[in-house]
Amino acid sequence: MDEKNLINYLGKLAKNNPSALQLNDDIFFDKKKQIAISVDTYNEGIHFSKSPKLSLLIKKIIRSSISDLICKGVKPKYYFISFTSPKKSLNRSNILKIINSLREEQKKYKIKISGGDSTNGNFLSFTIISLGYSSKIIKRNHVKFNDDIYISGNIGDSYLGLKFIKKKIKKFSLYEKNFFLKKYYLPDIPIKICELLKKFANSSVDISDGLIEDLRNMINKQKYKYKINIDLIPVSKEFRSIIKKNNFKIQKNLFNGDDYQVIFTALKKDRKKIKKYAKKLNQKITIIGQIIKNNSGNILLKDGRPLKMTNFKGYRHIF
Numbered sequence: 034m035d036e037k038n039l040i041n042y043l044g045k046l047a048k049n050n051p052s053a054l055q056l057n058d059d060i061f062f063d064k065k066k067q068i069a070i071s072v073d074t075y076n077e078g079i080h081f082s083k084s085p086k087l088s089l090l091i092k093k094i095i096r097s098s099i100s101d102l103i104c105k106g107v108k109p110k111y112y113f114i115s116f117t118s119p120k121k122s123l124n125r126s127n128i129l130k131i132i133n134s135l136r137e138e139q140k141k142y143k144i145k146i147s148g149g150d151s152t153n154g155n156f157l158s159f160t161i162i163s164l165g166y167s168s169k170i171i172k173r174n175h176v177k178f179n180d181d182i183y184i185s186g187n188i189g190d191s192y193l194g195l196k197f198i199k200k201k202i203k204k205f206s207l208y209e210k211n212f213f214l215k216k217y218y219l220p221d222i223p224i225k226i227c228e229l230l231k232k233f234a235n236s237s238v239d240i241s242d243g244l245i246e247d248l249r250n251m252i253n254k255q256k257y258k259y260k261i262n263i264d265l266i267p268v269s270k271e272f273r274s275i276i277k278k279n280n281f282k283i284q285k286n287l288f289n290g291d292d293y294q295v296i297f298t299a300l301k302k303d304r305k306k307i308k309k310y311a312k313k314l315n316q317k318i319t320i321i322g323q324i325i326k327n328n329s330g331n332i333l334l335k336d337g338r339p340l341k342m343t344n345f346k347g348y349r350h351i352f
Contacts, residue, residue, distance in 0.1 A: 054172065057253065059101045062170050069165050071101035077157040082198070085157070088130040089218035095138045096222045097241065098161035100293040103222060104239035105170040106230035111147040113162040117154035142224060167231075171297065173251045175236040180298035180324040182261060183307070185223040186317055187269045188244055190216035191291040204278040212271050220293040225314045230297055233307050237297035243290040245333070251296060252324070260332040261322030263287065263340075284335060298324055 040056045047053035052063045061070040075094050077083055099109040114135070139145060147164075194217025196202050197210055230237055238251040244266070248259055263284055276283050299307055304320075311318045325332070333340045 058105065058170070058173055060105055060107075060170070062105075062167075064169075067166050067168050069102055069105065069107045069167055069170060071098065071163045072160065073098045073101065073163075074158065074160045086218070087127050088134045091131050091134040091159075092138055093218050093220065094159050094161060095135070095142075095144075096220050097291075097293055099142060099144065099163045099224075100220075100222055100239045100241070102163050102165045103224055103227060104230070104237050104295045104297075105167075105172075106227050106234070106237070107165040107167040107170060108224065108227050109142065109144050109163045109165045111145050111164040113148045113164075114146065115150040115152075115160045117152050117156070117158040119155060119157065120153060122157055123153075142222075169231060171230050171234045171237040173236055173238055174253050174255055176252055176255060176257055176298045176324045177235050177300065178257060178324055178326065179301060180235055181301055181304065181320045182248070182259060182322040182324065183297050183299060183318050184240075184244070184267065184294055184321050185226055186221055186292075186294040187267045187272070188240070188292050188294060189268050189272050189287045189289075191220055191293075192286055192289040193272060193275055194218070195289075195291065196286075202275060202279060205275060209271055209275060213275070217291070220291070222293055223295055223316060225316045226295055226318075229307065229310050229314060229316065229318075230295070232310065233299045233303050234297040235299060237295055240292040240294050240296060241290055243288045244292070244296065245288045246290070248296055249331075251298075256327045257324050258327055258329055258331045259322055260325045260329070261334070263333065263335040265319065265321045267317065267319045267321075284340065 044056045047056055052061055054060070054062060059071060062068070073094075075081060075097075077085070081090055081093075095112070098112070102109045135146060144163075190213055193202065194213040194215070197205075197213050198217065202210075236251055238247050240247050242250070248261070252259065266287060268283075268287070272286075275281070276286065307318070
């Protein structure tokens with residue numbers, strides 16, 4: 034069973050709770066009270082390696098958690114943190130590392146710790162609840178025919194960081210290694226994009242499971258497909274350098290997730306306004322494709338030629 038199947042089962046319990054959004058948007062949103070809540074769990078051996086760098090790991094966890102709210106157009110304000118830890122990991126040094134990292138993230142994103150819990154266990158695990166206030170959110174399943182598909186920031190850097198951790202990259206400079214490790218542990222969360230989304234976006238989602246996978250999740254049960262061009266997907270110059278040095282195929286390193294950028298769709302007529310607004314916010318955004326009719330099928334282009342979609346699957350939560 035995967036996460037989608039599980040959500041389908043649990044969704045039956047939420048049918049009388051409109052704020053649960055049919056468990057389709059990764060957040061709870063009470064429109065009347067203007068409150069949005071998300072929750073995420075991260076387990077050792079599944080979401081991060083054993084014996085992690087705690088000072089960096091906790092920052093990644095906070096950023097990936099608040100990303101669920103940001104991609105809905107909601108600025109996070111409060112968070113709660115609970116963790117399970119083996120006794121050997123819960124020493125003064127590690128606790129101070131966690132506290133210092135949380136303090137730095139609070140300052141950077143203007144969020145406040147508001148509670149949590151701790152317990153002893155056999156492996157390290159964190160659960161984060163994020164909370165923010167907003168009069169509206171940008172939902173999944175609201176794309177419109179002929180919408181432009183936008184993406185914030187750059188894609189692929191975090192995955193190359195993971196490949197460095199797994200020692201799967203042979204040719205690189207020290208600068209490049211440090212660059213990609215930083216991108217893995219400290220993703221560039223586009224927090225400034227919230228107001229732009231609320232003003233222009235029809236639908237949105239963050240990229241956690243992979244660009245293709247999350248684009249599918251955003252469209253979900255709507256009778257539309259997407260057409261995107263790999264050559265338009267924004268990547269860093271460092272990404273291009275590693276791809277070239279190691280003779281990697283670019284498309285095999287773009288769709289693996291952990292980017293925590295935002296995919297959103299918007300009307301074509303708003304292109305100029307969106308570009309101007311993004312410039313005002315100093316937020317990088319790029320049009321990578323369009324929403325098309327269902328009978329066309331999903332289309333992924335590279336050098337003007339269609340690629341087989343079965344070759345590009347992101348992360349799937351299997352139980």
